Amino acid sequence: MTSLTAAQPAAAERTYANHGRPAWRRLLFTREMAIIFLLVVVLVVASAIVPKFATPVTMGYLLFDITPLLFIALAMAPVMITGDIDLSVGSMVGLSSVTVGLCSQAGLGIPVAALVALLVGALGGLVNGLLITRIGLPALAVTIGTLALYRGIAVGLLGTTAITTFDKWWTTLVKSKIGTTGVPTVMILFVVLLAAFAIMLHFTPFGRGVFAIGLSKDAAVFSGVNAERTRLILFVLSGLMAALAGIYYALYYTSARGDNATGMELQVIAAVVLGGVSVFGGRGALHGVIAGVVLIGVLSKALQLVNITSDVVSIITGVLLVLSVIAGSVMNWVQSRRVRPAPASTPAKTS
Structure with missing residues (x-):
């Protein structure tokens, strides 16, 4: 008796595209690229209106x-990506300068x-982080309180006086320029720090944990992310960068005063949100944040x-901030409308 075995055809390997959209669309059609494009437009218009600009x-x-602003924004961006916020950075600038x-x-x-000063900044960030991650207080409430606390300490140490005498070699170095480039x-220090923060945020497991916390803290914890330690580290980094x-x-x-950098925290937050970081956490990129800071600086200058007057500059910055938040919400709504659930398959009728 011979048995016939039917040759089974090899199952065709099913492949899927890595992304739902082409790479050029994923690169160009983002909030970050929109801010960079707006920055270029503002630069061109400003150069045309003001020749010496x-x-x-x-x-x-x-x-x-x-x-x-650039220094503080590097650390503020990951803090806000987790869904937190640090309003004490402006007062920490004043305290560290004192x-x-x-x-x-x-x-x-x-x-x-x-x-x-860096140790003072790290300690201030650690206090914020411990109150938020260990005691469980809201970041907004904690940093509003420490904003007043650090500012009060700074003003209390110097009162209304100012220290204006520093080593001339260091003040000259800080004010120096690279050759004739201006x-x-x-x-140079900023570029080094930018590279370090970009690698940390976008190319390491720690950075992926930052985004995961912003999207869903519970899901991040179940995925193995130490959410409380990550947030604590970010607040310490925020204090360090504010101190720098x-x-x-x-x-x-050449001035150390307790009221230095008053209101700077609002400028930083406006630049970070304008640069594409979601106020709800979970998304953002450093190149957009840097573009947001530069855009605010270009408009102001x-x-x-x-x-x-500076009042008009503040009004324009506020309008841009509101528009960026609205634009982000509209984009999220449009994307959610474009995602259609697959139609449910109906079982075939048998006769």
Whole structure:
């Protein structure tokens, strides 16, 4: 008896596209690219209206002005991606600048004074993080409280006086430029920090955990992410970067005062949200955040050159911020409408 075995055809391997949209659409049609495009448009218009705007001198002073915002925004972006917020960064800039001034006045060198200021910033961020992650208090309420606390300590240490005497070598270094380009030397430090934060946020498991926490904290925890430790580290980094901005602030403006950088936290948050970070957490990219900071700086500098008051600059910044939030909500609504559930298959009738 012979048995016939039917040759079974090899099952065809089913493949799926890695993404639902082409790479060029995923790259170009984003909020970050929209902000970069808007920044280019504003630069072109400002250069046309104010001829001296596009000069290396003006661009150099623009970068000098926004350097504290750039430093703080690097750490504020991941904090907000997790769904938290840090409103104490402006007062920490003031407290760290006072720390540098007092240490310098006591005869300590600027490197030692800067190290002490960084420790103060890390301690302030640690206090925020512990209150939020260990005790479970809301980030908004905690950082509003520490905003007043750190500002009060800074003003209490100096009162209404200001320290304006610093080592001239360091103040000259902070104000120096790279050759004849007009680019501040401090931008080298910023580029190094930008690369470090970009790698951490976009190319490491830690960064993926940051986004996972913003999307769903419970899901992130079940996926193995230590959410509380991650958030604590981010608040410490936020305090460190605010302290670094305070050190720069004191040396560049040669002034250590308790009220330095008043209101800077609102500028940073506006730039971060304008740069594409969702106020609800879970999304954002550093290139968009940097573009948001530069856009606010360009608008402010261009309007100042045509004698527009700072109040109008604040109004324009607020309008842009509101529009960016509305645009993000509209984009999310459109994307949700485009996703259609697959039709349920009906069983075939048997006769």
